[in-house]
Amino acid sequence: MPTTKATRRVEGEFDYIIVGAGTAGCVLANRLTEDPEIQVLLLEAGGKDDYHWIHVPVGYLYCIGNPRTDWLYKTQPEPGLNGRSLSYPRGRVLGGSSSINGMIYMRGQREDYDEWARITNDASWSWTSVLPIFKRSEDHYAGASESHGAGGPWRVEKQRLKWKILEEFSKAAQQTGIPATDDFNRGDNTGVGYFDVNQKRGIRWSASKAFLRPVLKRPNLTIITGAHTQRVVFEGRRCTGVEYRGDHTDYLANARCEVILSSGAVNSPQLLELSGIGNGARLQNLGIEVVRDLRGVGENLQDHLQLRMAYKVDGVRTLNTASAHWWGKLMIGMQYALFQSGPMSMSPSQLGAFAKSDPDDRSLTRPDLEYHVQPLSLDRFGEPLHRFNAFTASVCQLRPTSRGSIHIESADASAPPLIAPNYLSTDYDRRVAANALRLTRRIAAAPALARYRPQEILPGVQFQTEEELQQAAGAVGTTIFHPVGTCRMGLSDDPGAVVDNRLRVIGVDGLRVVDASVMPTITSGNTNSPTLMIAERASDMIREDRRTRVAGNAVTQTNASPSMSAV
Numbered sequence: 001m002p003t004t005k006a007t008r009r010v011e012g013e014f015d016y017i018i019v020g021a022g023t024a025g026c027v028l029a030n031r032l033t034e035d036p037e038i039q040v041l042l043l044e045a046g047g048k049d050d051y052h053w054i055h056v057p058v059g060y061l062y063c064i065g066n067p068r069t070d071w072l073y074k075t076q077p078e079p080g081l082n083g084r085s086l087s088y089p090r091g092r093v094l095g096g097s098s099s100i101n102g103m104i105y106m107r108g109q110r111e112d113y114d115e116w117a118r119i120t121n122d123a124s125w126s127w128t129s130v131l132p133i134f135k136r137s138e139d140h141y142a143g144a145s146e147s148h149g150a151g152g153p154w155r156v157e158k159q160r161l162k163w164k165i166l167e168e169f170s171k172a173a174q175q176t177g178i179p180a181t182d183d184f185n186r187g188d189n190t191g192v193g194y195f196d197v198n199q200k201r202g203i204r205w206s207a208s209k210a211f212l213r214p215v216l217k218r219p220n221l222t223i224i225t226g227a228h229t230q231r232v233v234f235e236g237r238r239c240t241g242v243e244y245r246g247d248h249t250d251y252l253a254n255a256r257c258e259v260i261l262s263s264g265a266v267n268s269p270q271l272l273e274l275s276g277i278g279n280g281a282r283l284q285n286l287g288i289e290v291v292r293d294l295r296g297v298g299e300n301l302q303d304h305l306q307l308r309m310a311y312k313v314d315g316v317r318t319l320n321t322a323s324a325h326w327w328g329k330l331m332i333g334m335q336y337a338l339f340q341s342g343p344m345s346m347s348p349s350q351l352g353a354f355a356k357s358d359p360d361d362r363s364l365t366r367p368d369l370e371y372h373v374q375p376l377s378l379d380r381f382g383e384p385l386h387r388f389n390a391f392t393a394s395v396c397q398l399r400p401t402s403r404g405s406i407h408i409e410s411a412d413a414s415a416p417p418l419i420a421p422n423y424l425s426t427d428y429d430r431r432v433a434a435n436a437l438r439l440t441r442r443i444a445a446a447p448a449l450a451r452y453r454p455q456e457i458l459p460g461v462q463f464q465t466e467e468e469l470q471q472a473a474g475a476v477g478t479t480i481f482h483p484v485g486t487c488r489m490g491l492s493d494d495p496g497a498v499v500d501n502r503l504r505v506i507g508v509d510g511l512r513v514v515d516a517s518v519m520p521t522i523t524s525g526n527t528n529s530p531t532l533m534i535a536e537r538a539s540d541m542i543r544e545d546r547r548t549r550v551a552g553n554a555v556t557q558t559n560a561s562p563s564m565s566a567v
């Protein structure tokens with residue numbers, strides 16, 4: 001890729017360039033620079049994570065939709081959502097989306113990873129193989145055990161609040177047959193209980209805090225913020241560096257070994273397409289020279305669609321009224337200032353439940369629904385809370401069959417990509433959505449909640465038939481912020497695969513993708529810690545490949561050629 005006259009060469013030589021200091025990028029920067037021989041450049045388009053609302057958990061609400069921390073993306077109008085276009089938040093700051101997310105610690109289900117192992121024909125992606133990696137990162141509040149790790153950078157704590165309405169929801173869920181659980185992270189997340197969170201004493205524990213801050217002084221790590229990578233640079237099929245823009249100047253940085261895209265499920269496919277890797281015809285139409293025709297780039301978008309159901313209740317206090325007056329707000333503020341506990345110590349979703357959408361369906365062997373239950377209600381995100389007591393039960397289908405896409409519309413790197421999640425585009429997903437709304441109604445009608453006379457205010461009791469419920473799902477559905485799969489992992493001869501089982505971009509040298517975009521199928525739960533695990537594994541692979549090269553042994557690859565061979 002030719003560089004323009006104004007392009008400046010970045011001083012210094014780097015072995016690896018990581019694009020994006022989000023969940024995955026922070027882990028990689030830490031693990032790769034453990035070896036003092038490895039020089040790493042970490043580029044982040046956003047700024048430093050010095051905004052106070054990143055750190056106070058409730059500040060989640062002020063980071064989403066804020067240009068200081070969010071890319072401010074929007075989806076296309078979605079046919080399955082009755083033509084609505086959604087805000088699609090993505091972190092744009094050190095820590096990436098882990099700096100603005102809901103902090104829920106969730107690994108997913110054993111079968112998710114066994115499926116990845118099947119798709120890649122690589123047992124090292126199975127649950128049994130990835131569990132030690134999850135444990136290696138972890139610092140669990142209960143210490144080390146068969147399921148959990150201690151002493152790692154990734155702190156996991158219990159929440160520092162309790163709400164009566166959430167306790168009652170939990171009892172009601174149990175009365176409908178969902179068992180209680182005190183740990184969603186043993187590989188089977190069936191049950192109802194409080195989520196565990198990535199926090200330290202009531203303060204957000206992002207990937208940046210866990211993995212980047214402790215190593216900022218390493219001389220072999222260079223971090224540049226405000227560095228918007230425009231494209232990856234190739235010599236023939238070998239990736240040699242990146243071009244990025246910062247301070248209105250274009251820079252070129254060279255990578256001796258590899259460039260690693262960790263720009264997230266929206267921006268990694270965007271960068272590949274801008275760099276000539278993607279569907280050849282699409283790229284040619286935009287005037288982009290094709291380096292490698294890979295039609296899977298930007299396809300296979302999967303996300304969790306949350307269906308928010310809100311219930312007005314009598315005789316029990318929720319955040320709506322507890323924070324309605326100045327003295328209530330003062331009490332909440334004092335509770336956080338003095339003890340780092342109470343409503344400010346968490347994002348809205350506090351209680352969780354995993355259940356089957358159709359308990360009579362014998363083919364459904366594990367939960368396919370996740371609940372995020374909130375002691376509050378509002379009409380739309382960003383609007384004021386209702387003035388009456390109410391709770392919200394948001395339910396999402398864990399393994400949707402709908403597939404969307406993310407593609408560039410122009411060769412201009414500053415133009416947002418076209419995001420089309422294509423929610424509720426299959427009959428199956430629409431049926432699951434209707435069943436999810438029915439199950440929520442059963443929970444609301446169970447004795448523990450019935451005594452508070454719950455009145456459904458969202459979507460509303462007027463929706464009753466199968467057709468009406470499916471329509472209601474389209475009316476209330478919104479993202480729960482888990483896009484994955486747009487650079488999916490697979491076998492090198494799988495036409496839809498973008499990276500191989502070692503996360504190398506198929507058909508070129510010296511380029512990997514390491515972030516949520518490589519998941520071939522979405523995990524059955526929140527996606528942050530699975531992404532972190534992927535980056536931990538990738539750091540092992542990258543260092544293994546480097547050791548192999550240094551030892552002079554050729555690395556046998558099914559890829560076009562060894563990723564390190566031309567270094």
Ligand SMILES: Cc1cc2nc3c(=O)[nH]c(=O)nc-3n(C[C@H](O)[C@H](O)[C@H](O)COP(=O)(O)OP(=O)(O)OC[C@H]3O[C@@H](n4cnc5c(N)ncnc54)[C@H](O)[C@@H]3O)c2cc1C
Nearest residue numbers: 020022023024045096097101102103104229264516526528
């Ligand atoms: C609002 C919200 C709430 C969520 N809640 C939870 C939760 O409670 N629990 C959970 O498990 N998951 C949650 N998630 C999902 C989880 O945070 C993500 O799955 C995870 O952070 C993805 O990590 P990543 O490394 O793939 O991408 P990201 O963390 O998004 O990192 C990508 C980074 O790359 C940078 N970047 C992008 N393009 C460029 C470029 N061209 N040049 C330079 N830098 C670039 C971005 O600015 C960003 O810093 C939530 C996400 C959001 C947005």
